[in-house]
Amino acid sequence: MDVTLIKTFIEVANSGSFVAACDRLFVTQSAVSLRIQRLEDSLGHPLFTRSKAGAVLTSEGKQFERYALSLLKIWEEARQQIAIPEGYSRAISIGAQYSLWPRLGFRWIDAMQEQMPELSVHTELGMTDRITRYLMEGVVQAALLYTPQLRPGLIAEPALDDELILVASYPDATLDLGRDFVSVDWGPEFTHALAISLPHLTDSGRSMALGALAMDYIVNRKAAAYLPARSVKRHLDSGRLHIVAEAPMFPYPSWAVYRDDLPADLAALARSTLAQVVREAEKEQEIVVEDMEVMNAYPNGENQTFGK
Numbered sequence: 001m002d003v004t005l006i007k008t009f010i011e012v013a014n015s016g017s018f019v020a021a022c023d024r025l026f027v028t029q030s031a032v033s034l035r036i037q038r039l040e041d042s043l044g045h046p047l048f049t050r051s052k053a054g055a056v057l058t059s060e061g062k063q064f065e066r067y068a069l070s071l072l073k074i075w076e077e078a079r080q081q082i083a084i085p086e087g088y089s090r091a092i093s094i095g096a097q098y099s100l101w102p103r104l105g106f107r108w109i110d111a112m113q114e115q116m117p118e119l120s121v122h123t124e125l126g127m128t129d130r131i132t133r134y135l136m137e138g139v140v141q142a143a144l145l146y147t148p149q150l151r152p153g154l155i156a157e158p159a160l161d162d163e164l165i166l167v168a169s170y171p172d173a174t175l176d177l178g179r180d181f182v183s184v185d186w187g188p189e190f191t192h193a194l195a196i197s198l199p200h201l202t203d204s205g206r207s208m209a210l211g212a213l214a215m216d217y218i219v220n221r222k223a224a225a226y227l228p229a230r231s232v233k234r235h236l237d238s239g240r241l242h243i244v245a246e247a248p249m250f251p252y253p254s255w256a257v258y259r260d261d262l263p264a265d266l267a268a269l270a271r272s273t274l275a276q277v278v279r280e281a282e283k284e285q286e287i288v289v290e291d292m293e294v295m296n297a298y299p300n301g302e303n304q305t306f307g308k
Contacts, residue, residue: 003075006068007137008035009047013065014133016054024133069136069153073261076138080122088120092266095124095131096144099212100254103230103281104160105144111273119269127211132257141262142270147187148255157271159256160230160278164190166247167232168224173244177201182218182225185209190250194226197248215241228252233284 011021012032022029040047047061057065084091092112096105101123109121124131124140132149134140148156164186166175173180175198183204185191195202206223208214212231218224219240229249235241256274258267 002038003072005035005039005042006071008032009039009064009068010072010137011133012036012048012055013057013061013068014136016056018050018055024129072136073138083122084120087118089118090116090266091120091122092142092262092270093122093124093140094142094144095126095134095140097127097131097146097211098125099228099231100144100146101125102212103233103284104254104277107277107280108144108270108274111277112269115273116269119266135257135259138259141259141266143257144254145257146252146254148257153260155258155260157256157258159254159274160281162252162254163229164226164250164252165229165232166224166226166244167218167236167241168244169219169222169241171242173224173242175201175244175247177224177244179205180222180224181206182214182223183207184211184214184225184227186211186226186250186252190226190252193250226250230281230284 008021008025011024012018015021015024018029018032018036022032025032036047043060043064045060045064046058047064048055049058080091080093094105094108105123109123113119113121122140124134126134128145128147128149131140131143131145132151132154135143135154136151144159148154150156168177168180181201181204183201183206185208191202208217208225210217212228214225215227215231215235218227219235224244232241236243256271258270262270
């Protein structure tokens with residue numbers, strides 16, 4: 001059976017829309033419709049009830065969905081097993097959002113391969129929707145996400161409780177940032193909390209749904225933004241970024257998501273090494289948070305040295 005047809009079916013089923021599916025698959029709507037029609041013709045049953053409101057699985061479609069996921073899983077397992085390089089005997093695929101790779105994901109890979117040298121690791125980058133889709137399809141077996149989507153066959157566990165802190169590319173910045181403030185999209189909960197705590201910053205002329213990628217924009221301009229404490233530490237240490245005194249911090253937890261069919265030994269390895277990496281990251285984060293607490297206690301900064 002054509003794997004492309006299966007992937008298209010799963011996209012339409014997950015999104016409930018042919019239009020949304022074509023956007024995610026980067027094909028035309030007619031291509032999506034043709035693929036679903038071919039699949040329905042092969043099975044001899046309609047898989048979706050189509051309407052202006054979207055596409056809903058028929059009873060036959062619901063029955064086929066679990067088989068479709070199983071078929072994709074088997075395909076991905078075969079593809080990954082065949083692709084294991086010479087000198088390695090095991091493999092795992094990991095996905096994560098951009099801001100979770102540098103100081104969490106990369107260290108996770110190092111820790112796993114240190115304990116299991118014969119382990120080959122493949123990685124993927126993407127936002128929550130994409131990585132969740134990869135998890136469901138078996139493209140990745142484990143992932144680091146800020147806002148996990150609970151789906152059958154997936155297990156979500158707390159990873160690292162990060163903090164979003166307000167930083168600027170210049171020293172002595174105050175909360176009266178005006179046009180210097182860049183609004184970074186950290187999800188609806190953060191947006192709501194910011195509107196309550198700092199309502200004057202909600203009408204920014206620059207908004208970015210780039211996650212921690214926005215940090216590269218901030219450090220090279222006269223600008224300020226809320227960014228993860230863990231991610232900005234190196235720029236705070238180098239003096240390229242500065243903590244804005246008296247700014248509130250906002251919690252931003254990350255999660256580890258695993259396929260429930262991940263082999264037991266790999267699941268145990270992934271969990272133990274991630275716990276080790278998280279402990280290291282928490283120590284770095286505590287330094288930044290302590291600096292903020294000191295700055296808020298001494299807003300004028302007299303005789304205070306930070307990050308030491």
